[in-house]
Amino acid sequence: AQSVTQLGSHVSVSEGALVLLRCNYSSSVPPYLFWYVQYPNQGLQLLLKYTTGATLVKGINGFEAEFKKSETSFHLTKPSAHMSDAAEYFCAVTDNSGGSNYKLTFGKGTLLTVNP
Amino acid sequence: DVKVTQSSRYLVKRTGEKVFLECVQDMDHENMFWYRQDPGLGLRLIYFSYDVKMKEKGDIPEGYSVSREKKERFSLILESASTNQTSMYLCASRSTGTVNEKLFFGSGTQLSVL
Numbered sequence: 465a466q467s468v469t470q471l472g473s474h475v476s477v478s479e480g481a482l483v484l485l486r487c488n489y490s491s492s493v494p495p496y497l498f499w500y501v502q503y504p505n506q507g508l509q510l511l512l513k514y515t516t517g518a519t520l521v522k523g524i525n526g527f528e529a530e531f532k533k534s535e536t537s538f539h540l541t542k543p544s545a546h547m548s549d550a551a552e553y554f555c556a557v558t559d560n561s562g563g564s565n566y567k568l569t570f571g572k573g574t575l576l577t578v579n580p
Numbered sequence: 581d582v583k584v585t586q587s588s589r590y591l592v593k594r595t596g597e598k599v600f601l602e603c604v605q606d607m608d609h610e611n612m613f614w615y616r617q618d619p620g621l622g623l624r625l626i627y628f629s630y631d632v633k634m635k636e637k638g639d640i641p642e643g644y645s646v647s648r649e650k651k652e653r654f655s656l657i658l659e660s661a662s663t664n665q666t667s668m669y670l671c672a673s674r675s676t677g678t679v680n681e682k683l684f685f686g687s688g689t690q691l692s693v694l
Contacts, residue, residue, distance in 0.1 A: 473620060498682075507672075507687050507688060508623075508670070508672075508683070508685045510682040513682070554622060567613075567625060567638070568625075569625075570622045570623040570624075572622035573623075
C-alpha cells in the first residue's frame with residue numbers, strides 16, 4: 465500500500481520568500497512521485513514528477529523537488545514566491561503496481577498563501 | 581488543446597434523488613477517474629475505468645456507481661443521494677503507456693445534497 469503525508473495544511477509566505485512544501489511518502493516498492501497544483505476554481509495541473517533518474521526534478525513556474533529515498537521525502541521548493549503562486553498543492557504517489565493502468569494516491573493538500 | 585469537460589459546475593439535488601455526473605474527454609484516453617475533493621481530506625479515488633466497459637473500485641466506492649459505454653465518456657452515478665455526498669467531484673483522464681503520462685483534470689462539479 466502507498467500513502468502520502470503533506471506536513472502543514474496551510475503555509476503562508478511573503479512575496480519573494482522561499483517556498484517549501486513538505487511531502488513524505490510510504491511505498492513498499494520504488495515510488496513514482498508527483499506534485500499537482502490547483503488554482504482557484506480550476507482542476508489540478510501537473511507541476512512536476514519523479515519517475516527514475518535524476519533525483520532533483522524541475523517543473524513549471526520555477527518549482528523544483530528533490531527525491532530523497534533515505535528520508536522518504538519529496539519536498540517542493542521555489543526560491544522566490546510570487547503572488548500568482550497562491551494555490552493548493554497536492555503531492556501524489558504511485559508504485560506503478562497496476563502497470564500502465566496505475567492509480568495515484570494524493571495527499572490532503574497544502575494551501576499556499578502569498579502575502580504582499 | 582487537451583480537454584476534460586464536466587457537464588455541470590454547480591449542482592443542487594435533494595436527498596434520495598438519483599444523480600448523474602458526466603465527464604467527457606477529447607483525447608482518446610484509455611483511463612478515466614472520478615475523485616471527490618473535501619477540505620482537509622484531499623482527493624480520494626471513487627472509481628477508475630481503464631477502458632470501455634471496464635471499471636475498478638477506488639478507495640471510497642460506497643454509494644456510487646459508474647458507467648463507461650463509450651471511450652470518451654465516464655459517468656458517475658449516485659443511486660440515492662445523501663447529504664454526506666455533498667462535495668466537489670473531479671474527473672480526470674490519462675493515456676496509458678508509461679508512468680510519465682500525466683492526469684488531465686476537469687474543472688470539477690460542486691454538488692450540494694439538501
